[in-house]
Amino acid sequence: MKTVFKRTTGLTDAETHYCPGCTHGIIHRLVAEVLEELDALETTVGVASVGCSVLAYHYFNCDMTQAAHGRAPAVATGLRRVLPEDRLVFTYQGDGDLASIGMAEIVHAAARGENITVIFVNNAIYGMTGGQMAPTTLLGQKTATTPEGRSSQLQGLPIRVSEMLATLDGAAYIERVSTHDPVHVLKAKKAIKKSFEIQRNRQGFSMIEVLSSCSTNWGLTPEESLKWIKSQMIPYYPLGIFKQQPCIGEES
Amino acid sequence: MKVLFNEGWCKGCGLCIAFCPQEIIHLAEHLNRKGYRPAQVVDQDKCTSCAACARMCPDTVITVYRPDRKQTAVS
Amino acid sequence: MKGNEVIGEAAVYAGCRYFFGYPITPQSELVAYMAKRLPEVGGCFLQAESEISAINMVYGAASAGVRVMTSSSSPGFSLKQEGISYLAGAELPAVIVNIARGGPGLGNIQPSQADYFQVTKGGGHGDYYTPVLAPSSLQEIVSLTREAFRIADEYRTPVILLGDGMLGQMMEPVEFEDEKPLPKVREKKWATTGTKGDGPPKTITSLDLNDTQLEIRNNTLQQKYAAIKEKEVRVDEYLLDDAAYAIVAYGTVARIARTAIDRARKKGIAVGLIRPVSLWPFPATIISEYSSVLKAILTVEMSAGQMIEDVRLAVEGKAPVFFYGRTGGVIPTVDEILQQIDRLTEEVAI
Structure with missing residues (x-):
């Protein structure tokens, strides 16, 4: 018998607190598998953010620091500037954390070409606080703070973070992936691995935006939620590579 | 045994069921220690070891094995 | 520099x-x-x-x-x-x-x-x-x-x-x-x-969702x-041995107060300086001890009166505490503080 699939050692033995069907679990696993495959668990420091993934430090089997809301890229910058170059530094942030309160930190980390990996989990809502509107909430999407659905007149339009950061010269690699079926989960893992490899090659800032679900606050079953990612989110947040550039500082 | 479920960790979300091409995964009638109906496979023979279930499981419940070719032929 | x-x-x-x-x-x-x-x-x-x-x-x-x-x-x-x-x-x-x-x-x-x-x-x-x-x-x-x-x-x-x-x-x-x-x-x-084989992963956090655990942390x-x-209490004492009055001031103001004290001494007023160097922990014990032998205390600050709250808590009513402060970036002068020292001696005399 050959083992085709087993639990990665990149995760601790802790069971997650996530709701049934929450794709945070899948994304955690992908990051952990990549760190294991790169033999980087002992040389990686992760930065947990604030939101549903606030307890990520319980789950990743590597050194972890927990940051204030939105500030993970700044904390990661502090770590990056101190730690030896062989260390890998990553942040794991949701859309409320990264694209709302932490917008300045992520933009400037990207602009500086900070040699870190950012895992950006976009589920178009604030999960932990009970399903309020996020900067990524789609037009018409009902949330606790947009009971009639998000309106462009009242709340403005959702932000496409990957496209925006891709305009910055400092960003080395930006890709948006999804978790809505096994094929896309495999693609997501490939992108995450690439991002860590870019960091290992000291090529600079990279971010993988992962479209994710929130069954509880979307009011859908886990299976319906994945279909919703495909039918509603991907048309607004197209998948693909938005930035891929040669080594930072070697352009000229 | 081609697919093994760590029953205690399962939250019964059903994503493994949704993506099993063989449609052999079901929620059990009993509850696990968390209070969920855990996913289970009764008909192991039909499993193709594709691991789609494991890749979609958010809770790393599933381990997948593939029998050696000879053994497959014998069975 | x-x-x-x-x-x-x-x-x-x-x-x-x-x-x-x-x-x-x-x-x-x-x-x-x-x-x-x-x-x-x-x-x-x-x-x-x-x-x-x-x-x-x-x-x-x-x-x-x-x-x-x-x-x-x-x-x-x-x-x-x-x-x-x-x-x-x-x-x-x-x-x-x-x-x-x-x-x-x-x-x-x-x-x-x-x-x-x-x-x-x-x-x-x-x-x-x-x-x-x-x-x-x-x-x-x-x-x-x-x-x-x-x-x-x-x-x-x-x-x-x-x-x-x-x-x-x-x-x-x-x-x-x-x-x-x-x-x-x-x-x-x-x-x-990075653990580098040093043992289990380490975590840095200020979060404790469990109330009992957070209380233990607190x-x-x-x-x-x-x-x-x-x-770690630090305080600088100046001319306090024979003092009847003391100024409590820190930082920049303490420098000015020191000059005012030197001039007041020349006029024969027995005034000294208590200069908190650590503002937290506040030198409350020392101020408390002096307050039982002092006639009055004057707190001088470049504020509308903030440190004076800690001074009063330390003094616990054992001596009157007066205040002089300038705000908005105005720095109190030596003359102003001298006038306040005079006021102090007059008020206590009454």
Whole structure:
């Protein structure tokens, strides 16, 4: 018998607190598998953010620091500037954390070409606080703070973070992936691995935006939620590579 | 045994069921220690070891094995 | 050297190699000094996009176990309070400089002591304190910067060095050689630097969702604060042996008060100076002891009256406590303080 699939050692033995069907679990696993495959668990420091993934430090089997809301890229910058170059530094942030309160930190980390990996989990809502509107909430999407659905007149339009950061010269690699079926989960893992490899090659800032679900606050079953990612989110947040550039500082 | 479920960790979300091409995964009638109906496979023979279930499981419940070719032929 | 530059060199002398800054008057010379100086000693200076980001970079660097500093002035310091609360909660050592200016709001860029409340009473959310050291000369900046890093490392806590625009901008000769260098940073076993086979992964966090666990964490912090209160009180006493009156003042104001006291002495008034050097822990016991033999106490501040609350708590009614303060960046003069000393003697005589 050959083992085709087993639990990665990149995760601790802790069971997650996530709701049934929450794709945070899948994304955690992908990051952990990549760190294991790169033999980087002992040389990686992760930065947990604030939101549903606030307890990520319980789950990743590597050194972890927990940051204030939105500030993970700044904390990661502090770590990056101190730690030896062989260390890998990553942040794991949701859309409320990264694209709302932490917008300045992520933009400037990207602009500086900070040699870190950012895992950006976009589920178009604030999960932990009970399903309020996020900067990524789609037009018409009902949330606790947009009971009639998000309106462009009242709340403005959702932000496409990957496209925006891709305009910055400092960003080395930006890709948006999804978790809505096994094929896309495999693609997501490939992108995450690439991002860590870019960091290992000291090529600079990279971010993988992962479209994710929130069954509880979307009011859908886990299976319906994945279909919703495909039918509603991907048309607004197209998948693909938005930035891929040669080594930072070697352009000229 | 081609697919093994760590029953205690399962939250019964059903994503493994949704993506099993063989449609052999079901929620059990009993509850696990968390209070969920855990996913289970009764008909192991039909499993193709594709691991789609494991890749979609958010809770790393599933381990997948593939029998050696000879053994497959014998069975 | 300017006061702001002295802080920078003193930090380098104390083994600080990482500085995350953001420009704001009247502390910008420190940021510029570190930008030039740290690369010379193999360190790293980074200008952040905001004070908020700078303090969180400090959090990251402190997580990795190094001596690290950031600085700001009042409005910017307010922005750092969230980060300081996290540093306190996660028990990370760091030194934060506040070269205070007039407020509230944008205020102005003149010297002020109106940040006393926000540096000595925790400042951010939650039950915590930060040790606060308040130098009154550039030479003292050198020794207190060293002390700030020592206390930060020893107790795993953020420490604040409080000055004001006058101290930051003034020039005085200083000697660095007189200061013993701070020993190298001991290996911080708790730092998140990658496990390298050192054992299980380490975690740095200020979060405890379990109420009992968070209370235990809070109790641990309180025990630490009790130890700091016991061991780290610093106060400077001047002409108090025969004093009937005392001025309580710190930082810039203490310098001016000292001159006023010298002149009052020439007039035959037995007045001395109690200068809190650590504002937290506050030298309450010493003030309490003197208050039982003094006729009256005068607190002088560049604020509408902030430290006076701690003075009154220490005195507990054993002597009358008077106040003189100037705000908005106006610095009290020697003559003004002399007049206040005269008022003190008259009031007590009545």
